[in-house]
Amino acid sequence: MVVLEDDRAGVAMLPEGTIPEVAGESARAVAKRGIESTDPRERALGVAALNALDAPADVRPGLDPFRSLDPATERVAMVGLFAPVLYHLDAGHVDVFERDPDAMDLPEDLPADIEVAMHAPESASEIVPESQVLFVTGSTLVYGGLENYLDAARPDQTVVIVGASASFTPAPLFEAGVDLVGGASVADIDRLHTEIEAGRSEAQLHDVGLHKWAVLDPQATDLPGLQLE
Structure with a gap:
């Protein structure tokens, strides 16, 4: 999960392996780098950042x-x-x-x-x-x-x-x-973070x-x- 300073947040499928540290970086830079990368871990961060930055309005x-x-x-x-x-x-x-x-x-x-x-x-x-x-x-x-x-x-x-x-x-x-x-939209950042840390699957994260x-x-x-x- 990527959380912006204004509390907008986005998620993406998380591949196995060590995820690069991006705390403090520009979300747009993370999104751009991820979209251009062939590394699934960087792509995951980029997609999550894009989801946080560009959530659709008419759903x-x-x-x-x-x-x-x-x-x-x-x-x-x-x-x-x-x-x-x-x-x-x-x-x-x-x-x-x-x-x-x-x-x-x-x-x-x-x-x-x-x-x-x-x-x-x-x-x-x-x-x-x-x-x-x-x-x-x-x-x-x-x-x-x-x-x-x-x-x-x-x-x-x-x-x-x-x-x-x-x-x-x-x-x-x-x-x-x-x-x-x-x-899907992130409605409760703290609760979602807790559930992700507990190893919940995407299907289990809906409604929590x-x-x-x-x-x-x-x-x-x-x-x-x-x-x-």
């Missing part, structure tokens, strides 16, 4: 992209394993892209009518276009690879980025082909200092596979 609080998924959707692609999607579908096929697909374990209580296939990122160009909806984890902003998935998506395909790492004003993402961004929201591309007129209220 839809509580809108959950996963719950907005039409249960009748037949094929979904996910960059990162989002378990809620597996339980929200009535039936269908889900393609999951992971940096190390062999290391991922699927839930034991996976619904019988859901078929899941694990893939390496290199398969994206072939497999992503076959789905109706593409969910991408915001951590791709830290680890890289987002451009490859966006390039693989069809122009008429619904693309959703989800995660607290993607909590800056989303105009650049919309210009790149994203339709919906699900991010991190509040979810979503932003829809104002140019999006049709989102196949989603049902927005």
Whole structure:
């Protein structure tokens, strides 16, 4: 978590390893250096700083992209394993892209009518276009690879980025082909810091200092596979 002098704050997925010390530095400098870096730890700090500096003004609080998924959707692609999607579908096929697909374990209580296939990122160009909806984890902003998935998506395909790492004003993402961004705002810095220090996952941080929201591309007129209220 990056906290500014005026108590604005932003978070991002934290890679393993020692995080560079940036206390006292300009948040804009941290953001710029992180965005230009290939080191995931510097990128994480840069993304968190950007989220603190450039939070979107027009958000839809509580809108959950996963719950907005039409249960009748037949094929979904996910960059990162989002378990809620597996339980929200009535039936269908889900393609999951992971940096190390062999290391991922699927839930034991996976619904019988859901078929899941694990893939390496290199398969994206072939497999992503076959789905109706593409969910991408915001951590791709830290680890890289987002451009490859966006390039693989069809122009008429619904693309959703989800995660607290993607909590800056989303105009650049919309210009790149994203339709919906699900991010989060830091509502309680002290409590969130305590929970992060305790090793809580991002999913566990919601409602304990991190509040979810979503932003829809104002140019999006049709989102196949989603049902927005």
